[in-house]
Amino acid sequence: MVTLDDLQVSSLGPCTVDSPLALYVGGRTTNEYYVGEHDRILYDDTLALIESRGVGLENLPTFESGGPRDKIFFDPATTKVGVVTCGGLCPGLNDVIRAIVLELHTHYGVRNVVGLQHGYAGFVPELGHDIVPLTPESVARINERGGTVLGTSRGAQDPAVIVHRLVEEGINVLMVIGGDGSMRGAHNIVVEIERRGLKIGVVGVPKTIDNDIPHIGQSFGFSTAFAKAAESIKAARVEVEAAVGGIGIVKVMGRHAGFIACYAALANHDADFVLIPEVDFSLDGDNGLLALLERRVAERGSAVIVLAEGAGQHLIPASDRMDPSGNTVLGDIARYLREQITKHFANADQPLTMRYFNPGYAIRSVPADASDSVYCARLAQTAVHAAMAGRTDLVVGRRRHRFVNVPIPFVTQGSHNVSPEGDLWLSVLESTAQPFSIA
């Protein structure tokens, strides 16, 4: 069970430098739209949850509020900040890079900001990636492009090598823009920094289209990605409606979390079945997927399945392959489903027109939409505030509209998934009218 201790953010030391941001918010206290720096944000948000803790107010689990402090730890004139993007692409990476640079430069007066290229590999001299200066001029308009101007990579690098490079380059703060794996890597860097008794801060910004990072509310880029995926669902619906016995399968990314599938399906309110890694399903039997599909096509003329790539892995041979970061390479559930559906409809002597859509990388290589761009900029600002205040080993997030600083070890001890008992999955069941259990 989460405790207040789990949510305490580490700090490099006392803040003694006047913050330039004090001009804007100095001494400001909490109001409906702002959380003062000495206030904390509740982990729980219902009476029943709070009551069930059985502890007094001061011991309730609470988050540190994100945002500027009156005093900061680092002297902007002598501070050097490094920025790195790691893991899979995600809409908004360039927005975050740009917003970090602008916030540091314009508001804190930090002139020395550099980018490491191609993820953690950028720290390894033998791999030959240059460290590049990041200035307001060099990041101008990068937010209009998808991808990351810094490049990215998967694959482990030695934290000792990374910290050696940080010291060699005189970097005081490392901003890690990445997902769950990157945050695990960031924590290892913190451990090495502490082992060496250094005062280098490490601050994360939560990136991933999968939205599988727990406790941070939502990762940036997720909303753009599912909106893009929703376009394929719309196209699938058009295709299958024009066909005889039309069945469309739209496979979307989402290794272990079905958020993209759920939200993209809800965005259309038009899918017949949503299959996600968190909810097992069967193909056979009267209430299995094949019989349900046959009935749905008979009733409606066509059907669209939104399939998360990690769904139904129990139906196909387990994969023992890993990507360079240690993520499991999944089996091809879409191909298996296509084969099984084709066989079933042939055996039942029913007409079938199969349409398969795989938007794949197209949903994560696009620029952020306006809403995600706003979110990216605000997360980046929050991350810079935390970094300048000497906070470390944390990732920023936005829970129930409040920006928070969340300890990385708290985030990496679990994962964020669609709960079969939650209201999101209930909405999906309501929208698709698929049965509670396909078995």
Ligand SMILES: Nc1ncnc2c1ncn2[C@@H]1O[C@H](COP(=O)(O)OP(=O)(O)O)[C@@H](O)[C@H]1O
């Ligand atoms: N358990 C881990 N410990 C240390 N580093 C990790 C761990 N998992 C991933 N990383 C590193 O973090 C980087 C990004 O991880 P990856 O899983 O590819 O993407 P993401 O951060 O988006 O989940 C890679 O360089 C990877 O080696």
Ligand SMILES: O=P(O)(O)OC[C@H]1O[C@](O)(COP(=O)(O)O)[C@@H](O)[C@@H]1O
């Ligand atoms: O980029 P790769 O190595 O092809 O991996 C694809 C995977 O990356 C993801 O986009 C998630 O990546 P991250 O964990 O790096 O955010 C998954 O949705 C997808 O399964």
Ligand SMILES: [Mg+2]
């Ligand atoms: Mg990941």
